[in-house]
Amino acid sequence: MERIRYPAIHRTVSQTALGCMHFGQGDAPLPRARAALETALAVGIDFFDHADIYAGGRSESVFGQIMEELKLDRSALVLQSKCGIRFADDPAPGAPHRFDFSREHIIRSVEGSLQRLRTDYLDILLLHRPDFLMDPEEVASAFAHLRESGKVRAFGVSNQTPSQIALLRPYMASPLVANQVEFSLLKTSLLDTAMVSEGRFPTSGCAGDGTLDFHRIQGIHTQAWAPLAYGYLSGRTPGDPLPEPYRSAAERVTPMVLNLARAHGCAPETILLSWILRHPAGIQPIVGTRDPARIAASAAATSDLLSREDWYRLYLASRGRPLP
Ligand SMILES: NC(=O)c1ccc[n+]([C@@H]2O[C@H](COP(=O)([O-])OP(=O)(O)OC[C@H]3O[C@@H](n4cnc5c(N)ncnc54)[C@H](OP(=O)(O)O)[C@@H]3O)[C@@H](O)[C@H]2O)c1
Incomplete structure (x- = not known):
């Protein structure tokens, strides 16, 4: 397992991380989540990704319960969570689905995550999706409070463009450490949008031009969510046919994989993961499988497995x- 440095939290972490979004899903999620966590630790994964909203908070609760039952050493784990998405009807019926980077919501969200995870600090907090009504000074004030009270050690973002990061950075007391964006062989917009002189073809995607280069220049880790492409490139048959262009891409890529x-x-x-690790940006895949064999297979990926040609x-x- 390759390791990468996170200077802001003064340690190295496993390059491949386990995303815990599904930990709270299903009627009796504990055994499956426990097997996933135990396998991850056994293969050298020590970085775990959460969000306040995953399974309505249940994913964090399940993780916290297992951490306590297994008597895991908190300081050996890196726990990251996210805040800023609010679902409809929160806090009262009629409220719309929205993004919320207000000071009050950020602080309250972290306090909820800490309680559910049964810990007194997060290593990293990410802003989940850009809030169009964001006031950077207000975000900075929330972060300062969280850091000074020892509740969060470092901060980052998710699904943000370089310009959104650049807008936030001058207000931050410490550098943003990561931007978590979707990236896989099914969702290659981080590469496609960085290609100039391709006028005939529309580009697509959330990340915008030059995101990967911007991260490297600024020392921001790129975290790749859904790096296994939900299993659609490794044998999973979708319940409903995938929409285009993903269906055709999956039909071409899967036999090659x-x-x-x-x-x-x-x-x-x-x-699938070695393809991501082969990119020189040192991308950190956040794999969301709870299947022990798939976790072990993800951890076995290396940056030098695939040739340039492959x-x-x-x-x-x-x-x-x-x-072109
Ligand atoms: N920042 C964001 O906006 C954002 C958004 C989404 C996710 N995330 C993070 O990224 C992590 C990973 O995302 P993800 O879980 O959506 O995507 P993923 O890692 O690409 O895929 C994992 C999912 O695909 C299933 N799967 C994988 N291979 C399969 C196969 N061969 N057959 C059947 N099912 C298969 C897994 O089920 P099994 O457990 O059965 O293997 C699991 O449900 C999440 O846990 C979360 O931490 C972040």
């Missing part, structure tokens, strides 16, 4: 059109 897995004697998840073959298959 399975062939490469056979050739390398590994699982398809190892190929990396481009897979990217080209996902794009479905030639490079």
Whole structure:
């Protein structure tokens, strides 16, 4: 397992992280979540991603309960959570689904996460999705309170463009440490939108031009959510057909992933994650599987498994059109 440095929390962490979004899902989620957490620790994963909203807070609660039952050393784990998304009817019926970076909401959200996770600090707090009504000074004031009270050690963002990060940065007392964005062989917009002179083809995606380069220049970790492409490139049959262009991309990429897995004697998840690790930005995949075999296969990925030719073959298959 490769490790990367997070200077703001004074430690290295596993490059591959476990996303705990699904930990609270289902009628009796504990055994599945416990098996996932135990497997993750056994294969060297020590970075765990949460959010206040996952399964309505239940995912954090389940994690906190398992951490206590297994008597895990809190200081050996890196716990990251997110805040800023508010679902409809919160706090009262009729409230719309929205984003909320108000001081009050950020602080209250962290206090809820700490209680559910049964810990007195978060290593990292991310702002989940950009709030169009954000006041950077108000965010800075909330962060200062959380840091000074020892409740959060470092801060970052998720799903933000370089300009949104640049807007926030001057107000921050310490550098933002990460931006978590969707990236996989099914969702390659971080690459597509960085390509100039491709006028005939519309670009798509949330990240905007140059996000990966911006992160590298600014020393911000890129965290990739949904790096396993929800299983659709490694054998999962979708209940409903995937919408285009994802259906065609999956039809082109999946056989290549399975062939490469056979050739390398590994699982398809190892190929999917190795494709991400091959990029020089040092991307940190946040895998959301609770399946022990898939967690182990994800942890087995390395940055040098795939050749330049295979990396481009897979990217080209996902794009479905030639490079300029
Ligand atoms: N910042 C954000 O806005 C944001 C958004 C979404 C997610 N996230 C984070 O990213 C993490 C990962 O995201 P994700 O879980 O949506 O995506 P993912 O890691 O790409 O996919 C994991 C999901 O796909 C299923 N899966 C994988 N391979 C499969 C296969 N071969 N057959 C059947 N099912 C398969 C898993 O089920 P099994 O457990 O059965 O393997 C699990 O439900 C989350 O846990 C969360 O921490 C962040």
